[in-house]
Amino acid sequence: MSDALVAILIVVAIIAVVYYLVKKFSVLLINAILGIIVLFLLNFFHVMTWMDKPDLGYSIATLIICAVGGLPGVCILVLLNILGITI
Numbered sequence: 001m002s003d004a005l006v007a008i009l010i011v012v013a014i015i016a017v018v019y020y021l022v023k024k025f026s027v028l029l030i031n032a033i034l035g036i037i038v039l040f041l042l043n044f045f046h047v048m049t050w051m052d053k054p055d056l057g058y059s060i061a062t063l064i065i066c067a068v069g070g071l072p073g074v075c076i077l078v079l080l081n082i083l084g085i086t087i
Contacts, residue, residue, distance in 0.1 A: 031070030039066045
């Protein structure tokens with residue numbers, strides 16, 4: 001009887017951990033997709049040229065920063081570009 005109870009508790013714990021990880025992963029994935037979309041929109045509408053700065057472009061570094069950082073990553077890239085630091 002106790003073996004079955006331990007097995008049920010282990011299964012419930014594994015399900016809880018997997019649910020938590022999937023929930024966090026989906027939030028990170030949505031943030032990464034939004035970051036890439038905002039980068040595309042900034043370059044498509046040439047928003048940085050409105051401030052007399054060059055566009056951000058699509059280098060490997062900017063794509064990784066936008067994919068990992070999401071919207072805050074794009075904001076950091078824009079601020080760095082305004083300050084004259086290009087990546």
